Structures are given as C-alpha cells and as structure tokens.
Amino acid sequence: MEFFQPESWQEALEIRAAHPGAVPIFGGTDVMVDLNFDRERPEAIVDLTQVPEIQDWSREDGRLSIGAGVTYTRIIAELGNMLPGLAMASRTVGSPQIRNRGTVGGNLGTASPAGDALPPLYASDAEVEVASSDGTRRVPVTEFITGPKRNILEPNELIAAFYIPEAEGPQQYSKIGTRNAMVIAVCAVGLALHPEQRKVGTCVGSAAPTPVRAADAEGFIEGVLEEQGLWDSRGEIGEPALVRFGELVEAVTRPISDVRGTAAYRTHAVGVLARRTLKWAWDEYRGGE
Ligand SMILES: Cc1cc2nc3c(=O)[nH]c(=O)nc-3n(C[C@H](O)[C@H](O)[C@H](O)COP(=O)(O)OP(=O)(O)OC[C@H]3O[C@@H](n4cnc5c(N)ncnc54)[C@H](O)[C@@H]3O)c2cc1C
Numbered sequence: 001m002e003f004f005q006p007e008s009w010q011e012a013l014e015i016r017a018a019h020p021g022a023v024p025i026f027g028g029t030d031v032m033v034d035l036n037f038d039r040e041r042p043e044a045i046v047d048l049t050q051v052p053e054i055q056d057w058s059r060e061d062g063r064l065s066i067g068a069g070v071t072y073t074r075i076i077a078e079l080g081n082m083l084p085g086l087a088m089a090s091r092t093v094g095s096p097q098i099r100n101r102g103t104v105g106g107n108l109g110t111a112s113p114a115g116d117a118l119p120p121l122y123a124s125d126a127e128v129e130v131a132s133s134d135g136t137r138r139v140p141v142t143e144f145i146t147g148p149k150r151n152i153l154e155p156n157e158l159i160a161a162f163y164i165p166e167a168e169g170p171q172q173y174s175k176i177g178t179r180n181a182m183v184i185a186v187c188a189v190g191l192a193l194h195p196e197q198r199k200v201g202t203c204v205g206s207a208a209p210t211p212v213r214a215a216d217a218e219g220f221i222e223g224v225l226e227e228q229g230l231w232d233s234r235g236e237i238g239e240p241a242l243v244r245f246g247e248l249v250e251a252v253t254r255p256i257s258d259v260r261g262t263a264a265y266r267t268h269a270v271g272v273l274a275r276r277t278l279k280w281a282w283d284e285y286r287g288g289e
Pocket of ligand 1: 023024025026027028029030031032033048068069092093094095098101102103104105106107108109110114115116117153157158159160182183184185
C-alpha cells in the first residue's frame with residue numbers, strides 16, 4: 001500500500017487527482033477500524049494531518065468556516081459558545097482519545113446516518129466545501145449526503161471545510177445510546193432555534209438511511225410560535241403543540257431494527273427527544289436557564 005503525506009492543500013489535491021483510488025485519512029478513527037478488520041484494502045492512503053490549510057477555522061459576518069481537519073476536542077473548546085449544538089453533539093462522540101483525533105470532515109466522509117456531527121449541521125443549514133485540482137464547490141449538507149455511508153464526493157475531490165452560521169439562539173442535541181459513553185447513537189435529534197429568522201431547524205439522526213430534516217414539524221411549530229406571538233412574548237409552548245411537534249418529527253423516521261434497537265423503539269424515542277429538545281431550547285430562549 002502506498003502512503004502519501006502531503007504538506008499543503010495543493011499537494012493533497014494533486015495526489016488525490018493522480019491516485020483516485022487512494023483513501024484520505026485524517027483522524028483515522030473510521031478508516032483504521034476498516035483497515036484493521038480487513039473491510040478495506042486501498043491501493044494508497046493520503047494522510048491529511050500535515051496539511052495546515054484544513055486545520056483552521058474563521059469567522060466572517062456571523063458565519064463560521066471550519067476546516068475539515070478541526071477535531072471534536074477543538075470544536076468543544078474553541079467553538080462551544082458559537083456552535084452550542086455542534087459542541088453538544090461533539091461531546092457525545094466516542095471518548096477523549098476519539099475526540100482528540102476525530103473530525104467533522106471524517107464524519108462527513110463516512111456519511112453514517114448515526115454520525116453525531118451531522119444533525120447539528122442539518123439543523124443550521126450548513127454547507128460543505130469540496131475541492132479538487134479543478135476548483136471548489138459548495139454543497140448544502142442535505143445534498144452532500146446521499147445515502148447510508150454515501151456522499152457526492154468524486155474520486156478526485158476532498159472535503160476542505162464546512163460553513164455554518166453562528167448560533168443566533170439556543171441549540172440542543174440529544175442522543176440515545178445503549179450506555180452512557182463510547183456509543184453509536186440508537187437515535188438522536190438536533191434542534192436549533194433561529195429567533196432572528198423566526199425559524200426552527202430540526203434533524204433526526206440514526207433513524208433513517210441519512211440524517212433527515214423534519215420539515216413538516218418545523219413548519220408546524222413555526223406556525224404556532226408566530227400565531228401565538230411567542231417569539232416576542234417568550235411565553236410557554238403548550239403541551240398539545242409539543243406533542244404534535246414530536247409526532248411530526250417521528251413521521252420522518254424510516255428506521256431499521258438492529259442490535260442497537262428496534263425500529264418501533266427508535267420511532268418512539270425520536271418523538272420523545274424531539275419534544276424534549278424543543279422544550280429545553282425554548283426554556284433557554286425564555287430565559288429560564
Ligand atoms: C471507539 C470509537 C467510537 C466512536 N464513537 C463515535 C460516536 O460516538 N459518534 C460518531 O459520530 N462517530 C463515532 N466514531 C466514528 C468516528 O470517530 C467519526 O466518524 C469521526 O468523525 C471520523 O473522523 P476522522 O477524522 O477520524 O475520520 P477518518 O477515519 O480519517 O476518515 C473517515 C472517512 O472520511 C474520509 N475523509 C476524512 N477526511 C477527509 C477529507 N478531508 N476529504 C475527503 N474525505 C475525507 C475518509 O476517507 C473516510 O472515508 C467512533 C469511532 C471509534 C473507533
């Protein structure tokens with residue numbers, strides 16, 4: 001197996017173009033598992049850890065550009081205030097060792113429906129920047145992931161960064177696992193309140209072939225908040241509206257039954273998580289926490 005270790009983004013893109021069968025690696029927390037279990041035997045590996053350009057983040061006009069190689073540990077430490085939902089999700093990933101190496105770029109590369117970084121990206125309309133030696137393109141994350149462990153990356157492309165608006169309101173991420181740590185989500189819900197736009201973003205993880213936005217639920221609750229003037233009054237959301245919101249989020253699930261849980265459990269649990277995350281975020285918006 002050939003091993004490449006580019007030291008610049010340009011060099012990485014040239015290697016990728018010349019060796020389309022080469023597997024990119026950053027933290028290796030997915031790639032090395034596949035290699036160790038002999039699920040994959042690529043002709044070459046491109047180690048991106050020496051490429052400085054993808055290991056930085058920046059902020060412009062309320063929007064963050066975060067390099068594919070920024071680890072979960074750094075997201076929690078450096079971006080927790082600006083991206084509370086993604087930071088919450090990052091805290092649930094693996095263990096400190098995994099968070100020290102693992103990246104959102106790798107989570108996007110793997111495109112697992114259970115990827116914890118993905119629901120917060122969906123709930124805030126993030127975009128993924130992919131690059132090749134021919135140029136770059138920016139794709140909404142909802143279009144970047146096309147199926148379980150599938151994304152739109154062409155063989156000559158790499159993930160450069162993702163773009164996400166800084167939180168303009170409370171955000172939540174809640175995940176069910178079979179134990180408290182080091183666990184892949186049985187199901188999860190990410191939620192973001194966008195008070196300036198009077199919008200609510202919601203995404204379900206690990207209960208469909210890809211993470212999935214709950215558009216009807218979002219539309220429903222936005223209608224309730226608008227009609228009852230709750231964005232301005234900061235009044236409480238009534239129980240019937242919370243219940244209906246949960247039902248509409250449940251409706252987008254297309255879960256499987258597997259070792260981690262049954263389809264019926266996942267659907268039920270997603271409804272519970274949806275109600276809770278909305279209530280927690282709304283209570284915070286009201287000034288309760
Ligand atoms: C013990 C353990 C626990 C885990 N727990 C969780 C968990 O709780 N939640 C969770 O979501 N995940 C978990 N994972 C999975 C993994 O840690 C995450 O998916 C992580 O985000 C992968 O990031 P990485 O940088 O290590 O990716 P890598 O393993 O380096 O790469 C992953 C994929 O992305 C591709 N890739 C990486 N960087 C790029 C790039 N710049 N351009 C193009 N393609 C790229 C690779 O080719 C590969 O296909 C766990 C893994 C382990 C081993």
